[in-house]
Amino acid sequence: MVSISFLNPLSPEGKDIVRELGSFEGISQDIPELRSIVTHNPSQEIADDDEIPSNYLELALKRMEWYIKKKNDREFNGRRYAFLSDSAITKYDVISFYLLCQAIGVKFGPNSRETRVMVESQGDLVRERLGKLHVDEGRMMVEQSLQLLLADDTVHWTFFEELLSSRKIRLTDLILDQGELILDQEDFLQRFGPRIKHRNPESMYQLLIGDELKELIMVKLIMQETEDYIKQVHEKARIMVEPNPILLQLAEDVAEVLSEPMQHYGYGYGSGGGGGGPMKIGPLNPLAFPPCVKKAMEGIKSGGRNDAIVLFMTPFISYARLYPDVFRMNITKRVSDQDPNLESVENEILPLIYEAAQNCVPPLFDDQPQEKVNINAKLGFGMHSSLKMEHEGETTWYTPMSCEKIKLHLPHLCHPDDVCKKIGNPLSYYNRMIWEVRRQEKESSDDGQSDDGQGKSNNDNENSTEGNLKEDSKSVNDNQSADDKKGEA
């Protein structure tokens, strides 16, 4: 019998496991049994002894690695992580879950990218694990977890306020009656049975609610609980004297696992041909951000929060991620031209902007939640609280401010370094540095002979267009200021 805590480590059973362990004492010691479970798993593929987690901390990192690789690595091989779906690891897995939440809560806080990845990976892991169970067993587990999570037979839809607010679920996906969420078959038949004509009410229940909706709600609730738990940890940590060094180390290791795709599958990777074609777009590399953006990422502590986040960061982050050579191409585009499913916007761009907003003092959205709408507007999706394709075009996707404008309107952000002397827009800084950063990485991995030449030719190309670049940035930004006025009227 699989334990509930295999799906939800925050369940009472999961908490018991933590209680049993007691303290952090010996947390990094080898656990031979864990190794033996992994090596004896029949679906497990092992290429290297290093791949076998031998303690709680390594298992924790494997969890994150699984998610990151699955998302980013085209050659991802699930069988290397088969042990993650083996319920025999439950008691170790639960501990590593708590370690991860605590490390991330202490070091990065609830609004960080690390938290988001942790929450999402937990959701994916639950789904993965459910998928590997026998149908009946899975159904029973979902049933049991839901009972614990919902605590009551009838649930008012406002119970899901947080999930709705964070758009983890859509209200229109729920079946509601008199304010209550309908999940139970009997309840369903009683309420709707008489209304259903020409169809079998039971099969309608199976289709509309059945396993799928229950599973969805369970997964999302577990994700929400995970997020809430990290928030709790973070709050407690602020009054704690000294965080445990083991947690801090784990947090750093997590950050490294997360930054891996940027280095390996990241920006400009494998961009073929000479320098003439459009620049490759790819995941953001914060190492290449200009000083002003780095400063803004830390949060604005002295007034001007709105402009810094809405007018400066939103265009910069979105263009850097989706359309870095806008000034060179000088063709107006929409966000969805570059990101058709808005996946990068939802998963990479907004989280970064929100993070910067959260780091402000006071956090921007605490007193001005409506700025979320303005951010959407600057991405070109009109004045709406969520991004919807049908609203795209109601406003224009704002191009990044020039350095000149920044120095004028947000002077405290601009602390120019040497590279700044050669550029006129933070976006050009980024484009230039991205090659630099990549070249350095290549050099340190010493196999980049041919690549090196290519990187250089692209660099030259950047130089040669520098004159145009400034002009373009001006013209595009002129449009923008005209739009600004229109928006205010």
Added chain:
Amino acid sequence: MDLKPANPNERRQYYREEWNVKNIPDFILKSLIQREFGFDHMGRGPNDRYRVFQNTDFLRKFMRYRAPFAAYSSVAFYHKPRRRDGWIKAELVFDVDAKDIPIRSCGCDNVCEICLNQAKDIVHGLVDTLKGDLGLSDIHMVYSGRGYHIRVLDDQVTGVDSDVRSQIVKYLVGSDVPRSEYSLAGMKYNLEHFTIPFGYPQVFTDRVKQAILALDPSMEMDGVNQKLIRDAIKYKDFLETDDWGIFRSKIGPIRYVKLIKGIASLNLTLVDAKVSIDLKRILRLPSSLHSGVSMKCTEIKNLETFEPFEDAVPKFVYERKD
């Protein structure tokens, strides 16, 4: 009836002779000191804001003496309304403006009996969904002068943020096309929204029906061409009798999807979403005069029997000599 603006004398007459502070609904008077008031004295927008009244008598005197062009109160409750600070909660509101109904059958250039009636039908549908699906009950309807306000005060929703409010709006107006493909045990099944007589699919069906019945050949809709609109009109009688299956097959399944997508995105403008997601908005004060059209902003006790051109016309309009 023509909707002429009220002049300052008419405004004064209204507030002296006809208006009574007791006409302000209880749901506002009860929370008077927690609300911010705003006024428009010149007809140029509510510039006189951050007003607070410690009791109804102060408010009564203010209205009498100033006879404002327009009066508003916040949907939000504050600890410090004078500074719009210490936000406690906000009514959940929906603004159905007859002038902005996406599919108007009248074609008038302001508001008229036809579009006001259409607005009323929309309000009816929204309120049914608020009650039947969302289980809310502390619901107040107000005739705003050019349309309707629905104001919800149930504790369960007055604390929710803008994102939740926008989800509620989408549910109410039917702006998400429900999925029609479902899978079970590896098999795919088709279930059209109109075969599901409850929950959100039912809401969507109701809104689409309402829209198609009001369609006009001159309408423009994203992704829907003129021929498709004409065909929808041609076969709309099947919807009167809820023969959706026939309607869909007459239109053709692919064009049907286009049609409901187009309507779904239009539905988003059934209410003014900006109003619903704004946690600090001010809204026209029921009982006050809408001077732009010379009508009374009126709380509605019974939507069935409410007739704006009988129940919301101030006396001075009948006394006009032109």
